[in-house]
Amino acid sequence: xxxxxxxxxxxxxxxxxxxxxxxxxxxxxxxxxxxxxxxxxxxxxxxxxxxxxxxxxxxxxxxxxxxxxxxxxxxxxxxxxxxxxxxxxxxxxxxxxxxxxxxxxxxxxxxxxxxxx
Numbered sequence: 001x002x003x004x005x006x007x008x009x010x011x012x013x014x015x016x017x018x019x020x021x022x023x024x025x026x027x028x029x030x031x032x033x034x035x036x037x038x039x040x041x042x043x044x045x046x047x048x049x050x051x052x053x054x055x056x057x058x059x060x061x062x063x064x065x066x067x068x069x070x071x072x073x074x075x076x077x078x079x080x081x082x083x084x085x086x087x088x089x090x091x092x093x094x095x096x097x098x099x100x101x102x103x104x105x106x107x108x109x110x111x112x113x114x115x116x117x
Contacts, residue, residue: 002062003062003065003066003069004062004065005023005061005065007065008023008065008068008069009023011069011072012068012069012072015072015073015076017072017075017076019031020032021033021034021068021072022034023068027046028046029046029047029048029049029050030046030047030048031045031046032044032045032068032071033045033046034064034065034068035055036061039059040057040058040059041057041058041059041060041061041063041064042055042056042057042058043055043056043058043064043067043068044056
């Protein structure tokens with residue numbers, strides 16, 4: 001299926017990521033830019049200081065849309081993944097105080113995270 005710009009915008013909005021992308025070629029900080037450079041479509045990221053990543057090049061607009069959507073879904077899945085930590089494995093933090101410091105840490109509970117002698 002060939003994705004249109006409107007479809008991509010709708011899907012990015014559903015993920016909550018529309019503001020992270022510039023699909024009209026406008027350049028702004030801290031966003032992924034889709035830019036038509038003659039016959040090639042470029043996708044690149046510009047950080048808050050104006051530094052630009054190496055662009056990914058596509059021969060069609062639709063290929064670029066598919067790439068952008070796949071990357072957005074991958075990012076969404078990574079950020080919303082359940083890493084399998086059971087509630088009973090989460091321990092309350094322990095605070096240790098000294099003369100000039102205070103340190104807070106959480107004691108590991110799983111067998112794999114315990115220090116082995």
